[in-house]
Amino acid sequence: MSISKEMIPVQRPCVGQRELEAVSGVFNSRWLGMGSVTRTFEKELCEFLGVKHVIAVSTGTAALHLALAVLELKPGDEIVVPSLTFVSCVQAILAVRARPVFCDVDENTLNVDIDDVTRKITKRTRVIMPVHFAGVVCEMEKLLTIARDEKVKIVEDAAHAFGSTYKGRMAGTIGDINCFSFDPIKNITCGEGGAIATNNHELASRVLPKRNVGVNKDTWSRLEKKQPWYYEVVTQGYRYHLSNINAAIGIEQLKRFSEFKARKQAIVKSYDESFEEVDGLKLIRHPIEETFPFFYVIRVLNNRRDALMNYLKERGIASLVHYIPNHLHPLCAEFRVSLATTERLYDEILTLPLYFEMSEADVRKVIDGVLSFFEKS
Numbered sequence: 538m539s540i541s542k543e544m545i546p547v548q549r550p551c552v553g554q555r556e557l558e559a560v561s562g563v564f565n566s567r568w569l570g571m572g573s574v575t576r577t578f579e580k581e582l583c584e585f586l587g588v589k590h591v592i593a594v595s596t597g598t599a600a601l602h603l604a605l606a607v608l609e610l611k612p613g614d615e616i617v618v619p620s621l622t623f624v625s626c627v628q629a630i631l632a633v634r635a636r637p638v639f640c641d642v643d644e645n646t647l648n649v650d651i652d653d654v655t656r657k658i659t660k661r662t663r664v665i666m667p668v669h670f671a672g673v674v675c676e677m678e679k680l681l682t683i684a685r686d687e688k689v690k691i692v693e694d695a696a697h698a699f700g701s702t703y704k705g706r707m708a709g710t711i712g713d714i715n716c717f718s719f720d721p722i723k724n725i726t727c728g729e730g731g732a733i734a735t736n737n738h739e740l741a742s743r744v745l746p747k748r749n750v751g752v753n754k755d756t757w758s759r760l761e762k763k764q765p766w767y768y769e770v771v772t773q774g775y776r777y778h779l780s781n782i783n784a785a786i787g788i789e790q791l792k793r794f795s796e797f798k799a800r801k802q803a804i805v806k807s808y809d810e811s812f813e814e815v816d817g818l819k820l821i822r823h824p825i826e827e828t829f830p831f832f833y834v835i836r837v838l839n840n841r842r843d844a845l846m847n848y849l850k851e852r853g854i855a856s857l858v859h860y861i862p863n864h865l866h867p868l869c870a871e872f873r874v875s876l877a878t879t880e881r882l883y884d885e886i887l888t889l890p891l892y893f894e895m896s897e898a899d900v901r902k903v904i905d906g907v908l909s910f911f912e913k914s
């Protein structure tokens with residue numbers, strides 16, 4: 538089944554013959570699970586990111602779970618996290634029996650509001666989890682200062698921001714232990730996949746067995762040993778490894794990083810230029826040269842977001858809302874707080890189509906759709 542041809546989707550992966558050939562190579566090798574291809578992908582990510590350790594995992598959610606699992610948190614320890622994020626952040630926090638303490642976001646960037654992060658720190662805070670929304674990196678210098686002063690760790694959720702930079706450093710390499718997603722719609726995809734990046738040797742060595750059901754050495758690295766069948770289970774763990782099949786796709790995608798990034802930046806520039814003067818609409822601030830844009834989000838003022846969404850849909854243009862704030866979900870009733878900006882943004886935000894293979898005609902169609910909505914009103 539293919540995605541409807543008539544509708545311009547919000548996002549779409551760019552995969553094709555090269556990825557198929559890479560997967561075919563793995564099929565021919567008959568080593569489908571985690572092995573040498575996963576290793577190669579990890580090595581290439583280390584070089585690309587300029588970080589000491591990368592551990593590839595099955596999803597971004599698994600990466601978040603493992604990153605928190607190795608921080609040795611106690612039940613009830615607090616993690617400051619924006620409510621305006623994908624629910625994976627919250628699920629990872631709950632999986633380690635910690636408490637999500639939701640903070641507000643800055644309406645101009647949709648990234649964590651630094652003042653609110655400071656307000657939310659208590660004696661029980663152990664971690665701050667900044668989410669680089671839509672690919673724009675949070676104000677990491679300020680967060681690092683808070684983390685140092687308060688003696689808490691930073692776990693970057695860089696799921697949206699693979700390939701974005703902050704003052705010359707790659708997103709997802711600045712905090713203590715950091716997470717990426719390579720799910721189907723991310724900046725690069727493995728089909729499904731994720732990764733943990735850290736410069737901390739001790740944390741990396743704790744992640745490795747946890748990714749592999751607690752086993753100290755995976756099957757591939759035992760092959761050359763005298764007793765390849767022997768292993769020890771050293772910790773509680775999960776089956777979170779990345780297979781050779783998925784890693785092969787990731788390796789091909791990484792080769793295309795620059796073209797992916799440049800095309801999405803160009804589309805964002807066209808959107809920004811077209812929309813900047815529109816009354817009733819606000820743009821999100823993004824330092825475009827440093828950003829590998831993931832989503833393109835606009836704020837629709839005066840309670841008109843849903844009307845615009847319907848208007849675009851009638852013209853064959855899909856749009857979405859990212860995200861329903863987590864503190865409003867039934868799951869989080871226990872952690873409910875009032876977050877004025879996030880709640881207001883929830884009525885305003887709209888994600889427009891943005892993906893590498895988007896044609897100029899489709900970009901034009903989206904721009905015309907949005908402009909005509911506001912001209913008519």
Ligand SMILES: Cc1ncc(COP(=O)(O)O)c(C=O)c1O
Pocket residue numbers: 596597598599622623625626668694696697717718719720730731
């Ligand atoms: C901000 C954020 N964090 C984490 C994840 C989880 O990644 P995955 O889908 O690979 O589990 C996502 C996925 O969309 C996300 O948007």
